[in-house]
Amino acid sequence: MTHTATITLTVNGQRLTRTAGAHLTLLRWLRDLAGVTDPKYGCGEGVCGACAVLLDGEPVSACLVLAAQVDGAEVTTAAGLSGPGGIPGPLQEAFHACHAAQCGFCTPGMLVTAAALLADGRIRSRAEIRAGLHGNLCRCTGYGPIVDAVEAAQEARQARPDPRDHLGRAPAGHDAPRPRPAAGPERGR
């Protein structure tokens, strides 16, 4: 049994090693030890999504993972979705353009969840985007602009010559023409 753990994680491409209590969650490890503060502490129960990060590419609640469990893993936070030199990435651009943030507390988790949702390159309907985001709570926007932004980001990706996502992965079969999302009754606000 150990009460302290030395953990190495690759966070947004940077290798970080910290030694601390073995009981620390990934969220506390990131925020309090590594100074990576874009994942937020909201509920501590995994229901609000403010602490969402990608763990080896999969979306997780950083408050519901022990750092000691995931030594050696790759973590991507919202900041890791930006382009070279820290310019906003496509999802961040879309969130900005659509005014998808008000107070901003939920935004890093929304960005990460949206990145995971769109990672396979499949075009999703507005209803599918809403379903994909249902585990992320926003108390300001009413969600409309956030769904707009995710929709805009997937449309923008289709239009780009390079369809690789934020992790440099090409979507499966991206050469094939893809159907446009159906314009549902919910489209627009």
Added chain:
Amino acid sequence: MFIRPFGYERAGSLADACEMLRERGEAAKVIAGGQSLLPMVNLGLVQPEVIIDISHAGRDDDGAAARGGGAVPGGAVPGGGRSGSDRAVAARSREIGGGDGYLTIGALVSHARLAGDPAVASAQPLLAAAAARIGNPRVRSRGTLGGSLAHSDPAAELPLAMVALGASYRVTDGRSARDVRAEEFHLSFLTSALAEDELVVSATVPALGPGWGWSFQEVARREGDFALAAVAVLVRMAGGIVAEARVAVGGAADRPLRLADVEAALAGASPGEIAGRAGPLRGLSPVSDISASAGHRAHLCAVLVRRALDEACRRSQEATA
């Protein structure tokens, strides 16, 4: 989230974890995906002295790390702690396998994998549908089958699906294994038939037989929240009437329940008679709690059973058409 510090111990195999549980007793809690344990720890509802991590059990790249960390009580387990059978058990806990009309899912398989695995979708689609309804994408990334079964929440999706399917769970104390029927495993609120040093290894369900239709339905206040009521149904139609039906409800008692009376009443029913035969669900007496009154839950269960029977009958008829 300033939780009381606890120790961390990483198990290289399930047998190692069982041995650690015998050593530590009630002070220890087991973690796999952590999606039930860590909310309770973060809220201070559980204050373990040590958490035993089985999420790496049987991973080829991990045995050395576990041993190097001094976390494994070497030699304490019969056969030297890491026998070939330990390996086999750990491997079984990470796999999805099948054949001969059965599907076996390892305890460490995540909900996301269960929901997305093509072999599960074709052999037992009810199980894939139930897994897809769990929580949110983050819960499904980390949460595991064994964790959900052992946690034994009466409103959880997987125990309900398992009871409906007549599943059997393989459990081990690291020395020997036994099989427990799902209906005999889920005893009451957050209480299972696991002894203090036992872990779930895998669950085995029959594959969906020819001509069977299925349906999984649930109602929650918020998308992804625990179900106020959930229903899993399997139906086989023959000659335009119900030949066999399996009906189970979750969220309506202290454990998922098979409704044998309803199943018996449905036999021989034509599609037009099904709703009447299912009736007000005899044998069901839900309790009132903070989320819903007993009457509301009973109403929801009856509505969901009717909807599920509709869908399952339609699928059965499509399967035989």
